[in-house]
Amino acid sequence: MHKQQQTGGVVLPIIIVVVAVVLFAMFVPTGGRAPSPDQQQEVAERIQPIGLVEVKAAASNGPARTGEEKVYKAQCAACHAAGALGAPKFGDAGAWGPRVKTGFEALLNSALKGKNSMPAQSGGAASDYEIARAVVYMANQGGAKFDEPKAPAAAASAAQ
Numbered sequence: 389m390h391k392q393q394q395t396g397g398v399v400l401p402i403i404i405v406v407v408a409v410v411l412f413a414m415f416v417p418t419g420g421r422a423p424s425p426d427q428q429q430e431v432a433e434r435i436q437p438i439g440l441v442e443v444k445a446a447a448s449n450g451p452a453r454t455g456e457e458k459v460y461k462a463q464c465a466a467c468h469a470a471g472a473l474g475a476p477k478f479g480d481a482g483a484w485g486p487r488v489k490t491g492f493e494a495l496l497n498s499a500l501k502g503k504n505s506m507p508a509q510s511g512g513a514a515s516d517y518e519i520a521r522a523v524v525y526m527a528n529q530g531g532a533k534f535d536e537p538k539a540p541a542a543a544a545s546a547a548q
């Protein structure tokens with residue numbers, strides 16, 4: 389009984405001193421110039437979203453939308469966004485209507501082989517499948533109701 393009280397009386401102050409030293413060590417450096425690991429993490433998280441947005445945007449334009457917006461913007465918008473060189477304008481049902489009536493195969497053929505001012509494959513390096521999807525995307529914005537082209541092999545053979 390008496391011994392226990394004595395032990396407690398010695399150990400407790402030691403614990404208090406240790407805790408105080410640890411707290412002191414934790415708080416002093418954060419006030420200084422060198423950023424603590426917590427602050428570094430915080431800064432990293434604040435910087436990160438800039439890079440993440442780009443990665444996410446690229447990813448969402450990935451496999452699922454290969455031929456749609458991505459190819460359209462990269463290869464077709466130059467002429468079709470504003471209707472340059474007499475191209476049927478994107479989303480202009482009046483300009484697309486008569487062309488849509490010729491059917492998907494005819495439109496795809498024009499896009500693949502070129503037509504008047506439009507160079508074959510739009511002059512770019514897109515695959516037949518990507519061109520096909522861009523045609524569907526653009527034509528559907530102009531009033532068509534074409535189905536999504538199927539697997540690359542099917543689209544390629546349909547074009548021949």
Ligand code: HEC
Pocket residue numbers: 459460463464465466467468472473474475476487490494495496498499503504505506507509510514519522523526
């Ligand atoms: C250099 C300009 C240019 C680019 C780039 C371009 N086009 Fe065209 N496109 C035209 C012009 C001009 C026409 C109208 C051709 C005509 O009927 O005289 C046209 C017409 C079309 C037509 C209708 C064809 C028809 O038979 O009536 C389709 C479909 C088409 N483009 C798809 C595309 C796709 C898909 C892309 C991108 C992969 C693309 N174009 C890129 C200029 C362009």
